[in-house]
Amino acid sequence: MSTRSAARSFGLWTGVAAGCAALGAIVVGGLGIAVARRVVTPAARPESRATIHEIDRAGGRIRAWLSGPDGDLPGRYSFIFDDGAGHARLGPVLARRGGSVAREVVGVDRGTLREGVRGRITGWWYVDPSELGYRVERVAFPVEGGEAEAWLVHPRRAKKGRWAVHVHGRGALPEEAIRGVAPFARAGVTSLVISYRNDPGAPRGTHGRYGLGLAESRDVDAAIAEAERRGATRVTLFGWSMGGTACLLSAAHGEHRRLVDGLVLDSPALDWEPLLRHQATLSRVPRPVARAGVEMLGRGVVRAGEPGGLDFERLSAERFARDLRVPVLVHASEGDTFVPPEGAVRFAAARPRFVQLRLQRQGEHVRLWNVDPEGWEDATETFVRALPRQGA
Template identity: 60%
Template sequence: MQASGWIRGLVLGAVSALGGAALIGGVGSLLGGVALARRAVTPTVVPESPVTVTRVVERPGGAALVGLRGADADLPGRYSFIFDGGGGHARLGAVVEALEDEVLRELVSVDRGSLAAETRGRVTGWWYTDPEQLGYRVERTVYATELGDADAWIIRPRIPRRRRWAVHVHGRGALPEETLRGVRALARCGITSLVISYRNDPGAPPGLRGRYGVGFSESRDVDAAIAAARHRGAERVTLFGWSMGGTACLVAATRGEHRDLVDGLILDSPAVDWDALLRYHAAAQSAPAAIAGLGIELLARGAVAGGEAGGIPIADLHPETFARSLAVPVLIHASRDDTFVPSAGAERLAQLRPDLVQLRMQPGAEHVKLWNVDQRGWEAVTRAFARALPRPPWRGSPAARR
């Protein structure tokens, strides 16, 4: 049955089984499930700008201050402030003072654009917005995916370790710049980094129907990036994923054609349990549990079109499933204060595979903003993990892992 026919069948079934108000409620649940499913796989065209600049305060002989009001304005640590539709970028330091209707933060720099009262934007954890800002040699290139060429950056350390690479994968709705915080830690270990765009990014082909596969479809782009690194001489590749990029890395490391080259994974705020995650976001919108379950079923059956032909295997994007297939060490940075991707999935994976999974919990940090709260600690643990990774014993033989 075609997807549209399957939905029509659900509606007709509701008509025959229900009457009056019950019918209205049944159809309403169906529409709610459809809306939830579509929201999960539809890329955001224009990112939200929930933060407003209230004032800029120049201080003679000291750093300027910026007043902010809105979501994430008062987060501890240091952040990027992206405004003017992505054309403007400023770096925010620590909170200096929290007032009744605004927060005053140090204004470290304004790299692009001009900040003034009423400027609207968003607070992100990126910090770096260009790979050259890291101070390493950068090559702008493309790599081949099943959908066409996608943009990428190769960032080379000052003293490279022979044939050792990493692939960096950003999260849902972000850009490759999100991952640059992780590049420096690995560069100090001598690891060459391949920072990729993937399907539905501005520098990459659109995915199936222009929608996400919540990490499952995107994992094939990660696998293609591993192949590109191998073509350039890599003998081992560390996967470094953020949020949904963490899902894609887990799938690539456990199912990908080139998984024999993967020596380990580093994940920040990863989405490890998509069933629980979708239910969490539905509950946050006060949607009944039945609607969340219906939305998940619609995605899994392909009745709501996502980025995977035939439906997205949500049931496979689960800690128990990943735990059964893991064969390399994993470092996870997570926070119980993450309000976007709860840490429970990551914690469960660590419980299931204590032999392979190292979990670093960062208190007081929001989603993919752990580095921003404790850069020194985050980078120290990341470096130590990367340096200790053993060479994959199955190198060169994909069949050895089947």
């Protein structure tokens, strides 16, 4: 082959390679956009991938045979079916058969539990805080864009000025946070269990999307302001998953942070950039696609619930630890596959004087209470009772 022919051939293959690389970049970018949008867009309808195959009423108790995601988790759970219209409480696993498990049906609060119905397993257990035996009001409080709804839970013997704000996680509802109310009530703390932007009963957020705690922290701050208007002189924040992110940001930077005396966090999201890449891996998203999606959210190429992009530097365990001013109790689990505990471990190690880490061996994401409700509540109540007054 002549030198001129070789040069032409080399140029041809170089052009082909460059074209393939460009095409690959376009594909990765397009998939990255889809992944990024999914991360910050509230689901129109939660997936119902668990199925009740059989209702067994033998032996004096009702058992449901079911299969699907989380069906065999240890502990007790809610089964939400018929697009949220139905709610049943399921006890621990009693038996296994093939790919199905049998769980006791502790109660059916809404709807008719039946063979063939599809739903999802959640850690909620309660659907209304009045089930705890306390007086409850339904209230509203002003937030950006309108008003958000909340449950106001009165303890039997309220301590003057002591309040708490309970904040659920991404993709959940306020019902998720009810499990945290009882230990606060026993300690004499009045609770607001809040909704926030993009929830039913709250305004739509920017672009109708999540801000991974950055935007939602302003709704937490608005709830603190509401508690102050109603007589609070100190407020403890309780955040679940992304709600923990929002609580940490509100406690560090919110307009009403002076009132915050401490935080309780369950399965908190403390390291968002690596966390999003981990969650993409769980969905079998290729690493380059996941990385591209995160970069697009950071630069604002994909719009999220915070104008101008998401500042991932503010959403790291080290930054949260550096900004910490009050005591924190962290409930985390070695069994959490969705938000692994490494971020919580680093957070606690960075500020050991402020952070108490309660690390369980079992318990999936925001389902730690379900595995050990007594130990979980005892630790929470002890921490809340011991919180010092700000400035003390």
